[in-house]
Amino acid sequence: MSDTATPAVIRRADYAPPAFLIDTVALEFDLVAERTTVKSTLRVRRNPDAANASGRAPHLELMGEALEFVSAALDGEPYAAVRVHERGLTVENVPDAFELTLVGICNPAANTTLSGLYVSSGNFFTQCEAEGFRRITWFLDRPDVMSTYTVTLRADKAAYPVLLSNGNLVEEGDLPDGRHFARWEDPFRKPSYLFALVAGKLVALEERIRTGSGKEKLLQVWVEPHDLPKTRHAMDSLIHAIRWDEERFGLELDLDRFMIVAVSDFNMGAMENKGLNIFNTKYVLANPETATDTDFANIEAVVGHEYFHNWTGNRVTCRDWFQLSLKEGLTVFRDQEFSADMEAGNAANSAGGAAARATKRIEDVRVLRQMQFAEDAGPMAHPVRPESYVEINNFYTMTVYEKGAEVVRMYQTLFGRDGFRKGMDLYFKRHDGQAVTCDDFRHAMADANGRDLAQYERWYSQAGTPRVTVQTRYDEAARRYVVTLAQGYGEASSAARETQKGPLLIPFAIGLIGPDGRDLPLRLEGETEARGTTRVLELTDTAQTYTFEDVAAKPLPSLLRNFSAPVIVEYDYSNDELAFLLAHDSDPFNRWEAGQRLATRELLALAARAASDAPLALDDAVVAAFGRVLNDETLSPAFRELALMLPSEAYLAEQMAESNPAAVHTARQFVRRRLAQALKADWLAVYQRHRTPGAYQATPEAAGHRALKNLALSYLAELEDPAEAVRLATAQYDAANNMTDRAAALATLLNAAATAGSTWADEPLDDFYRRFENEPLVIDKWFALQATQRGTKARPVIETVRRLMAHPAFNLKNPNRARSLIFSFCSGNPAQFHAPDGSGYAFWAEQVIALDALNPQVAARLARALELWRRFTPALREKMREALENVAAQAKSRDVREIVEKALA
Ligand code: B3K
Ligand code: ZN
Numbered sequence: 001m002s003d004t005a006t007p008a009v010i011r012r013a014d015y016a017p018p019a020f021l022i023d024t025v026a027l028e029f030d031l032v033a034e035r036t037t038v039k040s041t042l043r044v045r046r047n048p049d050a051a052n053a054s055g056r057a058p059h060l061e062l063m064g065e066a067l068e069f070v071s072a073a074l075d076g077e078p079y080a081a082v083r084v085h086e087r088g089l090t091v092e093n094v095p096d097a098f099e100l101t102l103v104g105i106c107n108p109a110a111n112t113t114l115s116g117l118y119v120s121s122g123n124f125f126t127q128c129e130a131e132g133f134r135r136i137t138w139f140l141d142r143p144d145v146m147s148t149y150t151v152t153l154r155a156d157k158a159a160y161p162v163l164l165s166n167g168n169l170v171e172e173g174d175l176p177d178g179r180h181f182a183r184w185e186d187p188f189r190k191p192s193y194l195f196a197l198v199a200g201k202l203v204a205l206e207e208r209i210r211t212g213s214g215k216e217k218l219l220q221v222w223v224e225p226h227d228l229p230k231t232r233h234a235m236d237s238l239i240h241a242i243r244w245d246e247e248r249f250g251l252e253l254d255l256d257r258f259m260i261v262a263v264s265d266f267n268m269g270a271m272e273n274k275g276l277n278i279f280n281t282k283y284v285l286a287n288p289e290t291a292t293d294t295d296f297a298n299i300e301a302v303v304g305h306e307y308f309h310n311w312t313g314n315r316v317t318c319r320d321w322f323q324l325s326l327k328e329g330l331t332v333f334r335d336q337e338f339s340a341d342m343e344a345g346n347a348a349n350s351a352g353g354a355a356a357r358a359t360k361r362i363e364d365v366r367v368l369r370q371m372q373f374a375e376d377a378g379p380m381a382h383p384v385r386p387e388s389y390v391e392i393n394n395f396y397t398m399t400v401y402e403k404g405a406e407v408v409r410m411y412q413t414l415f416g417r418d419g420f421r422k423g424m425d426l427y428f429k430r431h432d433g434q435a436v437t438c439d440d441f442r443h444a445m446a447d448a449n450g451r452d453l454a455q456y457e458r459w460y461s462q463a464g465t466p467r468v469t470v471q472t473r474y475d476e477a478a479r480r481y482v483v484t485l486a487q488g489y490g491e492a493s494s495a496a497r498e499t500q501k502g503p504l505l506i507p508f509a510i511g512l513i514g515p516d517g518r519d520l521p522l523r524l525e526g527e528t529e530a531r532g533t534t535r536v537l538e539l540t541d542t543a544q545t546y547t548f549e550d551v552a553a554k555p556l557p558s559l560l561r562n563f564s565a566p567v568i569v570e571y572d573y574s575n576d577e578l579a580f581l582l583a584h585d586s587d588p589f590n591r592w593e594a595g596q597r598l599a600t601r602e603l604l605a606l607a608a609r610a611a612s613d614a615p616l617a618l619d620d621a622v623v624a625a626f627g628r629v630l631n632d633e634t635l636s637p638a639f640r641e642l643a644l645m646l647p648s649e650a651y652l653a654e655q656m657a658e659s660n661p662a663a664v665h666t667a668r669q670f671v672r673r674r675l676a677q678a679l680k681a682d683w684l685a686v687y688q689r690h691r692t693p694g695a696y697q698a699t700p701e702a703a704g705h706r707a708l709k710n711l712a713l714s715y716l717a718e719l720e721d722p723a724e725a726v727r728l729a730t731a732q733y734d735a736a737n738n739m740t741d742r743a744a745a746l747a748t749l750l751n752a753a754a755t756a757g758s759t760w761a762d763e764p765l766d767d768f769y770r771r772f773e774n775e776p777l778v779i780d781k782w783f784a785l786q787a788t789q790r791g792t793k794a795r796p797v798i799e800t801v802r803r804l805m806a807h808p809a810f811n812l813k814n815p816n817r818a819r820s821l822i823f824s825f826c827s828g829n830p831a832q833f834h835a836p837d838g839s840g841y842a843f844w845a846e847q848v849i850a851l852d853a854l855n856p857q858v859a860a861r862l863a864r865a866l867e868l869w870r871r872f873t874p875a876l877r878e879k880m881r882e883a884l885e886n887v888a889a890q891a892k893s894r895d896v897r898e899i900v901e902k903a904l905a
Helices: 224-232 232-250 293-308 320-346 350-376 398-431 438-448 455-461 575-584 588-611 621-632 635-645 650-653 663-680 680-687 702-715 723-735 739-756 764-773 776-787 795-803 815-828 839-854 855-864 874-890 894-904
Strands: 020-030 036-046 062-065 070-076 083-086 088-091 097-106 115-118 125-129 146-156 162-165 168-175 179-191 196-202 202-209 216-223 259-264 278-279 467-475 480-488 506-513 536-537 541-548 558-559 568-570
Touching: 036 224, 036 506, 062 168, 070 088, 083 815, 097 575, 125 278, 146 162, 146 196, 162 455, 202 541, 216 224, 216 232, 216 894, 224 232, 232 259, 232 293, 232 320, 259 293, 278 293, 278 663, 293 320, 293 588, 293 702, 293 739, 320 350, 320 398, 320 438, 320 702, 350 398, 350 635, 350 650, 350 702, 398 438, 398 455, 398 506, 398 536, 438 455, 467 558, 480 506, 506 575, 506 839, 536 541, 541 764, 558 575, 575 588, 575 621, 588 635, 588 663, 621 635, 621 663, 621 680, 621 795, 650 663, 663 680, 663 702, 680 702, 702 723, 723 739, 723 764, 739 764, 739 776, 764 776, 776 795, 776 815, 795 815, 795 839, 815 839, 815 855, 839 855, 839 874, 839 894, 855 874, 855 894, 874 894
Parallel strands: 020 146, 216 259, 259 278, 467 568
Antiparallel strands: 020 036, 036 097, 062 088, 070 097, 083 088, 115 125, 125 196, 146 179, 162 196, 168 179, 202 216, 467 480, 480 541, 506 536, 506 558
């Protein structure tokens, strides 16, 4: 492909089964950093199921990239009819079944893409999903080609004492010249994207456990030697995940040994390679001094996620990459449920358990609404099962993952936990060992529950965020409450509109709240008695009406309880009604939601005023409603923290007809200061009451206290005179025995210092660096805290960011470090990034281009920071377009080109 050619589009409709299958793979690696030799011996045969319209393919076409060809042999004899080209290798005129041996060379030391085989901190690692295996050897690198693998690793023993691959270790020993070898066999057939190897100086925390059927398993968490003390939490999370999958889904670990390996250079969070999960260090290493409560929770979630893939992804895999959500949506749903159950299990009683589950649900929905709804509104909008792509790595998206998880969750909402479990059981019974589609999963759910789910297919094929408009009517004489639900998509991006064909099946959970604040028993027209206080209405038409009987007084509707579908609900609540729901709704998710609606409405009105420099004022009813939550000791601290945190600037800007980040920032700061002033004594009391003295505890409960306390601190720092807050924050920073409190104190000091133009944060900031100089994950936080700090006219954050780019600890090649500074600024500091002078955009363009040459996947992620440019105010829009055009003119990779070309189209 030439530099400027428009790259080829791959379409779901063009799927055809492979012409050949590969039954067994024997790989032999001679691991040398600059020059690794890979010998691959494949048992190949023609696929009896291949579509044969064009006759029997004479040639075998294998994919390959960045490889040096050495030799080929067919059935043991040197074979000359081999053509090596840009995209791989053609083996001409092959028989129906044969053994093919290929030898090639790759250069792991020079591989900055972190896809394929690469070197990090002197050790070897692989990343093959989606299409990295072809950078190791020539292959049918597509998920519907499943093989059993035998892998032999040879390397210098002193430099690479540990040699790991998938499955079971079957042989190891010494070789001449200080070298050694290890041979691994994976008994399970798998696609090439699940292959992995690791070699280097690593040590492991080990545990032996027995699974439900009594088999003993070896669990290992491999890290660099100095990190061994930070592996306990990951190991505990793994053990919990194994137990949970047995209990909730009857799924047992199928290998004798399960390994997790941590690597500091990694493009994403982690990877589910069969039996050998490879993780970003960020999702493995933790101790109270270096990791926050959020880090602890994320590690548990990601360890669970990758482990759960062993069944949902590995045992049953995807037929093609358009089916990615088959494994990702399902596995995100599973990890969300796992985390919720872990938190609920830790709660003191069942009410506490429900509250803990709601907290997790709120956090997940917040991410969905801020990130996935935005994606659905822009040029990258695509269905959960995309129709086309240029670069598949660009489709590991919020839509495939998070909306995909909602689409899975709705089966459970419709059929209950038991019905969902029946569907899962049938799915594994039918498809274990196969590469299948999202339709196969839907059919298993439908058949197991005796339901026709044809309409449900639209959740997989339609892009855009559905809107449900609600109308209600109370008939006092007839004691009836009539609810009308109507669905549509509102205005959608053209990318989304093209896919929208008809109404969806929307499970819409609803409750009715009486004037006393209590739930009403619900009897729908035609029913003989009331059943429960929350009902899941099934909306299937464009509009439907539901009549509730025996409603003695006009109720208030609690809509879409627990966020039962990934939609936007439109209903005209008054501020008083929202305050009432915030105080009384029995559905904790909707209690939170009422507060968010109230705040969002006020904030958007204030942002509109700020945009035209009009004076700002906050409704006292809003202050009172927030004050009640702050002081309601019957609510869990974790819930209160979520309820009192205002919607993010990014979310608010996204809700405006024309996004204006500066106006949003002004409005949000104004409200924070007003809430700080009006509730000053309460914030102070809460700060004191929710301290967690003594040894650090990693429990959700303790984390909730810390979260609420630190939120209180951040509000106190908004006061006109922040002296008290600065004193508290400084003391908290100095005395902290954990990273949550230390980082929160430092963030508050940075913001207070920016607002007041003072130097309060200088000393702790230096102290933080010195204290953690040898902890890369903490230094990432040091960069991120500065990139996301508040800025002022006198001290714009872009200056700090540019200065930090030259810091000796900055390294563009390390994705975590690049994300900590560049992404944190471009995506996590909207008011500063969208500076009117366009300085943020110029910086963004420079960094996308620089990353494009090193690591296209990471560059493409950064490229997405400008994709919503058309939705901004005209002045910003113009500057964003210039920056995008600049990148479009220079970007080389398919990855970045797809993003910027779609944005500009
Ligand atoms: N399956 C991997 C993601 C691979 C991303 C490739 N660009 C991690 C996960 O979702 O579990
Ligand atoms: Zn996954």
